[in-house]
Ligand SMILES: Cc1cc2nc3c(=O)[nH]c(=O)nc-3n(C[C@@H](O)[C@@H](O)[C@H](O)COP(=O)(O)OP(=O)(O)OC[C@H]3O[C@@H](n4cnc5c(N)ncnc54)[C@H](O)[C@@H]3O)c2cc1C
């Protein structure tokens with residue numbers, strides 16, 4: 231690992247200012263950054279730890295604003311949170327799929343999203359929660375919908391100096407589910423990730439949200455499939471149409487891990503499967 | 513580059529050190545403090561050999577920068593025995609033959625320790641899943657699981 235200057239600011243303003251300098255990198259749990267530094271793919275001259283800035287950790291629930299998750303919250307805490315398990319089951323399930331317990335005790339949800347890996351396991355759950363991403367910098371604050379955060383693999387709209395402070399989840403779902411398509415039971419990266427969330431009223435689907443990871447240059451919502459489902463009662467035919475519509479909206483790549491055809495086919499299968507389980511849970 | 517003052521509590525002993533920011537917690541424990549029980553396998557977070565307990569949570573110490581652990585309480589394999597008596601998990605690994613070359617053993621024991629401290633009521637399947645971040649190239653895992661389950665019984669019986 232190349233050497234670097236290490237900073238532990240105690241305010242966001244100070245951190246943001248340090249982060250605007252050239253060759254600076256933020257450190258949260260380190261599970262992406264430290265690996266990158268060991269491999270010399272990341273060679274920052276300064277590393278700015280967020281761990282001593284107050285207010286960035288923890289999960290709070292209130293009736294007006296729903297659930298808020300601090301960016302520095304460990305994914306292990308997201309996985310075990312009663313509030314998230316109840317209202318955003320797919321997100322808790324996604325968090326529980328990351329690496330091992332030892333990794334999840336280090337990795338933060340903010341880092342999982344900011345790193346912008348197409349296969350990040352919390353992204354589909356945040357998409358179907360309609361998460362709002364609060365961002366702070368020395369210039370002020372702004373909010374970006376999770377839908378608009380990613381611009382490509384490893385790329386986000388975050389500018390130098392901008393720090394994610396929290397994720398707000400205003401829209402609970404009565405039923406949701408995430409499936410990570412993978413080979414090994416643990417310690418594997420997703421071929422694709424699919425989350426579905428629904429709200430039902432007298433068995434009618436009032437609202438459906440479908441989030442897809444690793445099937446396009448950025449994580450996407452399957453809006454056509456969502457619109458198909460709205461106002462209808464679930465039948466096997468309807469779920470099949472939704473699965474096909476979701477698959478049609480993807481543009482997956484072929485890589486060492488699997489082919490584009492397989493990815494697209496599995497979007498269809500896993501959209502149906504996650505929808506069925508989300509509806510059963512609702 | 514400037515070295516940083518770091519105070520760590522390791523197995524109850526305080527250490528005031530000056531360390532380079534690029535040193536991992538694993539390197540600080542092994543090279544600076546001289547506690548070589550914690551092992552370095554993959555160095556990429558995948559094998560669990562470097563597992564230690566930081567403020568009650570099991571983490572892979574190869575992924576942690578030593579400077580970030582300042583002020584924290586760390587337990588390594590050397591800190592488990594008390595008054596010359598092995599921890600029930602250590603004893604169970606010996607009794608069942610839960611190790612062969614022993615390279616993965618400190619990591620397995622520390623990961624298991626954090627699990628049983630958190631919750632003794634896990635099924636064998638749940639322990640198997642929860643230990644998925646630890647890799648052993650020798651035993652085939654059967655004896656390791658046996659050791660953990662035996663330790664759970666022992667801890668239940670004496671608590
Ligand atoms: C062995 C292993 C297995 C893994 N398996 C999986 C897996 O199965 N699924 C999965 O999704 N991931 C997996 N990961 C990656 C996962 O651990 C990371 O994506 C993690 O969530 C990143 O969080 P962190 O806190 O460790 O980030 P760090 O490594 O500290 O930071 C990563 C990047 O995010 C930026 N960043 C961090 N926090 C913020 C913030 N608040 N605002 C702005 N930018 C920020 C930093 O600048 C840095 O570039 C694995 C990693 C390892 C080592």
Ligand code: FES
Pocket residue numbers: 551552553554555556557558559560561562563572573574575
């Ligand atoms: S050496 Fe740390 S996980 Fe393998």
Ligand code: FES
Pocket residue numbers: 610611612613614615616617647648649650651
């Ligand atoms: S006993 Fe040799 S690696 Fe596990």
